[in-house]
Amino acid sequence: MFIYLNLIAFMLCLFGLIYFHVHFKSWSLSRKVFIALVVGVLFGVTLQLAYSGSEQGIIDNSVAWFNIVGNGYVKLLQMVVMPLILMSILSAVSKLHNASSLGKTSGSVISILLLTTLISAIVAIVISLVFNLSAEGLASGVQEQTRALKLQEIQNNTLGNLSAPDMILAFLPSNPFQDLAGLRQTSIIGVVIFSVFLGIAALKLVNDNPEQGNKLIAGIDTVQQWVMKLVRLVIQLTPYGVFALMIKMSATSDAKSIISLGLFIIASYVALAIMFVVHGILVSLSGESFLGYFKKIMPMMAFAFTSRSSAASIPMNIQTQEKRFGVANSIASFSASFGATIGQNGCAGIYPAMLAMMIAPTVGVELNLHFMIMLVFVVTISSIGVAGVGGGATYAALIVLPMVGLPIEIVALLISIEPIIDMGRTALNVSGSMTAGIVTSHLLKQTDKSQIEDE
Numbered sequence: 001m002f003i004y005l006n007l008i009a010f011m012l013c014l015f016g017l018i019y020f021h022v023h024f025k026s027w028s029l030s031r032k033v034f035i036a037l038v039v040g041v042l043f044g045v046t047l048q049l050a051y052s053g054s055e056q057g058i059i060d061n062s063v064a065w066f067n068i069v070g071n072g073y074v075k076l077l078q079m080v081v082m083p084l085i086l087m088s089i090l091s092a093v094s095k096l097h098n099a100s101s102l103g104k105t106s107g108s109v110i111s112i113l114l115l116t117t118l119i120s121a122i123v124a125i126v127i128s129l130v131f132n133l134s135a136e137g138l139a140s141g142v143q144e145q146t147r148a149l150k151l152q153e154i155q156n157n158t159l160g161n162l163s164a165p166d167m168i169l170a171f172l173p174s175n176p177f178q179d180l181a182g183l184r185q186t187s188i189i190g191v192v193i194f195s196v197f198l199g200i201a202a203l204k205l206v207n208d209n210p211e212q213g214n215k216l217i218a219g220i221d222t223v224q225q226w227v228m229k230l231v232r233l234v235i236q237l238t239p240y241g242v243f244a245l246m247i248k249m250s251a252t253s254d255a256k257s258i259i260s261l262g263l264f265i266i267a268s269y270v271a272l273a274i275m276f277v278v279h280g281i282l283v284s285l286s287g288e289s290f291l292g293y294f295k296k297i298m299p300m301m302a303f304a305f306t307s308r309s310s311a312a313s314i315p316m317n318i319q320t321q322e323k324r325f326g327v328a329n330s331i332a333s334f335s336a337s338f339g340a341t342i343g344q345n346g347c348a349g350i351y352p353a354m355l356a357m358m359i360a361p362t363v364g365v366e367l368n369l370h371f372m373i374m375l376v377f378v379v380t381i382s383s384i385g386v387a388g389v390g391g392g393a394t395y396a397a398l399i400v401l402p403m404v405g406l407p408i409e410i411v412a413l414l415i416s417i418e419p420i421i422d423m424g425r426t427a428l429n430v431s432g433s434m435t436a437g438i439v440t441s442h443l444l445k446q447t448d449k450s451q452i453e454d455e
Contacts, residue, residue: 003058003062085192128353133357189341264421328446328448
């Protein structure tokens with residue numbers, strides 16, 4: 001009966017949000033997402049207070065139904081990710097006049113992503129020292145021990161023997177259909193590379209046979225516009241998805257686990273906040289307002305925070321760069337796609353660096369300048385290819401920790417608070433990819449303010 005009552009309350013709130021969407025069309029997407037976020041948090045907190053303790057099963061069963069909306073929205077976004085990447089980059093490359101433009105765009109985006117990851121690793125090291133973080137005293141329960149064994153198996157089977165050449169080869173798409181289906185950890189980069197080659201082939205066809213080539217370019221442009229209509233259709237559902245995702249987050253958070261490891265959470269979010277400031281400074285150097293940047297990306301950050309998926313955020317990421325900052329479509333597509341797997345400031349930068357700083361003293365490793373420089377270098381290089389989905393930070397840690405001679409058990413010990421930190425990390429990852437796109441567009445003088453839409 002209580003589950004039915006919760007579902008009725010959920011539906012009433014959902015219909016209320018739909019009413020606002022229909023009758024207040026002039027309201028910005030940012031305002032609608034913010035309202036949905038607040039309502040979702042209040043709903044989730046109310047559930048936790050009403051059914052705490054022995055009634056936890058009611059919350060879990062209720063959230064399972066709410067997930068139809070929350071996880072359903074995420075799945076719809078994932079549905080358009082690969083078509084969007086394929087057509088956006090194919091369209092962008094096919095319109096380029098020479099390969100140097102492609103090289104400048106990709107080179108600038110990747111350089112900025114790696115630079116900000118390097119800075120994030122340094123920030124993590126400094127914050128770890130300031131907060132005097134340590135892995136000593138962390139108890140390992142049954143759940144953590146089970147998780148540790150599974151992580152060790154993952155490391156041995158998939159990451160432990162991965163050499164640098166193998167990592168580079170893993171990016172290349174041997175089967176583009178496999179990558180379009182997202183069956184590999186590096187599928188997004190594989191689709192990007194496949195799209196680039198298709199685009200270059202289209203350019204060569206234009207040169208060799210202008211009549212056929214121009215027909216192909218026109219067809220690519222039409223399909224690309226068709227896919228963008230699909231993306232906009234899905235993004236209009238953002239307030240409802242965020243509403244359901246926030247309920248899940250606020251209703252299922254374990255307060256005891258959060259309190260027991262509160263210092264690590266606080267230190268993590270301080271480091272994340274510092275990196276957000278770094279992003280704002282870099283964007284402001286390209287002519288954007290520091291505060292205006294964060295105001296414009298608020299809906300994007302709300303979704304990234306609740307979904308914990310950089311990859312699922314790609315469609316909204318591209319649209320935000322184009323329509324709020326005037327970034328060229330080719331640059332926005334590259335930065336959003338590359339940013340989902342390369343140089344993730346939160347998951348591949350701050351998190352593994354902070355874990356290494358916590359673990360090192362417990363196994364007798366001195367935190368000297370040599371160790372810190374090596375750690376920054378390893379974190380930056382290993383940030384290439386971290387999957388842009390929930391749990392990507394775990395894979396980053398499994399790569400970094402063994403490379404600096406540290407055990408991986410701490411990754412499992414933090415399982416109880418992982419979702420709380422991962423939300424902030426994902427938001428920072430997406431902000432980093434947008435920063436790379438905005439700055440690159442400014443450096444290459446391709447920003448077009450006329451395409452900015454007020455929402």
